[in-house]
Amino acid sequence: MKVNIQSIHFDADKKLLEYIQKKCDKLDVFYDRIIDAEVYLKLQKNEPKENKYVEIKLNVPGETLIATEAGAKFEEATDICTEKLKVQIKKHKEKVHAH
Numbered sequence: 001m002k003v004n005i006q007s008i009h010f011d012a013d014k015k016l017l018e019y020i021q022k023k024c025d026k027l028d029v030f031y032d033r034i035i036d037a038e039v040y041l042k043l044q045k046n047e048p049k050e051n052k053y054v055e056i057k058l059n060v061p062g063e064t065l066i067a068t069e070a071g072a073k074f075e076e077a078t079d080i081c082t083e084k085l086k087v088q089i090k091k092h093k094e095k096v097h098a099h
Helices: 014-029 074-098
Strands: 002-008 036-043 052-060 063-071
Touching: 002 014, 014 036, 014 074, 052 074, 063 074
Parallel strands: 002 036
Antiparallel strands: 036 052, 052 063
């Protein structure tokens, strides 16, 4: 799956980018018709602890699934986002197969 990653207010290191790519690729297991993913990484410098925001947009035929999460680490927020997207993918599949 093509994953477009944008880091806002900082430069993401290669290890983080590979981690996000791997996590997004695992979503293909749940739904093979995912077109692509857009990942936005934001660093809020004025907030003390959970200042790392991850937003993942999955483009599937006819819909865009979005999950957003804040965390102390980008990896932690990415894990939660992908879990949220798994639930959304399952609901989307049920809706598509019902028609």
